[in-house]
């Protein structure tokens with residue numbers, strides 16, 4: 001998911017909300033919903049929860065650093081979920097395994113009764129993003145190996161720290177409520193959340209609190225910026241032959257892939273401006289003197305609406321069939337590898353969360369934290385602004401008419417199933433490219449640890465609001481049913497025959513795992529991962 005900067009405000013009057021969001025453009029910020037104020041007791045419980053989170057700083061540091069060191073790609077997050085499940089079991093959660101046929105997916109539960117709060121965050125890494133933490137220039141631990149070049153090593157610790165803090169208070173206060181912790185498996189492939197929805201993971205959930213790393217702290221409601229998407233692989237079948245001796249006997253499946261790419265790139269000019277589409281060739285043949293009998297190309301088709309995504313998918317299928325026809329090959333099969341609905345976040349929960357963001361505020365950065373941030377910004381030719389020191393504003397959505405498209409996150413599917421928000425917490429550095437080694441450098445340093453602690457405090461306070469103020473849950477569902485869903489109905493992009501692409505990334509992890517293992521963090525011997533790696537914090541390029 002890209003880190004969205006919410007720059008547009010729009011006038012939103014309760015009943016006209018959906019129409020206004022359909023693109024009347026910017027206007028004054030809407031008046032807040034009339035959510036109940038905190039009682040003195042709730043205020044005291046929130047202060048206590050923040051104190052409980054502070055006591056968990058060592059647990060947060062160990063979790064963030066351990067998961068960073070595992071550096072696992074989507075669907076192969078084996079060590080990562082072993083670590084998380086062990087930690088949750090130790091803290092009284094019961095675990096349901098193998099959710100929706102995904103081996104690394106689980107749901108951990110604690111508590112009983114209503115409300116049911118689902119706490120989620122992504123866990124997978126980025127290919128070729130291996131990077132030493134705390135070092136302000138490219139310095140991989142494992143050449144071309146995977147790494148946390150987005151920061152998905154941190155979000156689960158936001159939720160776990162918040163849940164453990166709240167659990168203690170719930171037990172003492174005898175509060176009714178169920179906490180569910182679940183992982184965003186293979187988010188970088190937008191590979192699982194639609195399947196979790198289909199498997200009924202959110203069936204009895206009242207509120208979903210999602211969290212994602214950012215370089216600031218913020219939350220938003222309404223239509224998210226960026227795009228939804230369908231991820232499809234096209235498999236062509238030709239006929240092999242000696243490429244010099246009998247080329248006329250062969251039919252090249254690679255030719256079909258190349259012509260599909262050419263066709264799509266011409267067609268792109270005539271697609272709506274908010275689209276994004278990109279592809280990689282995953283099978284381009286074996287060697288030049290064998291006419292490739294098989295070839296495959298993998299496409300992401302992104303648009304701002306469900307209908308837009310479906311139109312692109314249909315066009316992609318047509319271009320693929322045309323390429324097969326031109327080359328005398330066959331479009332043997334297509335496979336859906338992932339999907340994501342465009343996002344829409346809940347107003348009542350966003351406003352509740354935002355009030356807690358203002359209470360918690362940003363972490364206090366050290367001179368070393370700021371020096372690392374300025375060092376990487378200088379390295380990449382960006383403005384040397386250091387780290388964010390002020391919490392973001394409450395985002396009020398990006399109207400469809402002005403949404404120019406961008407990244408995707410399959411939390412979109414959850415956001416159309418139950419009232420959902422995504423909390424961004426400040427564990428990364430502004431001005432970085434995303435999906436890149438540079439985004440990994442802060443992710444096992446005090447910047448990440450402090451950002452997670454701040455995020456966990458916000459999450460804990462918002463859980464207390466949800467547990468103790470039924471009006472908040474009622475307002476959330478009122479918005480979900482009567483504003484968000486008034487003009488739009490959720491139809492899954494995945495078809496009944498589609499299944500999670502759990503085989504993805506296995507060959508890559510098989511290739512790098514032994515190398516990565518040498519760098520696994522051992523908290524029993526080192527007080528931080530930086531210490532284990534013997535890295536001076538920060539390490540800046542010598543002038």
Ligand SMILES: [Zn+2]
Nearest residue numbers: 001122150187
């Ligand atoms: Zn992400």
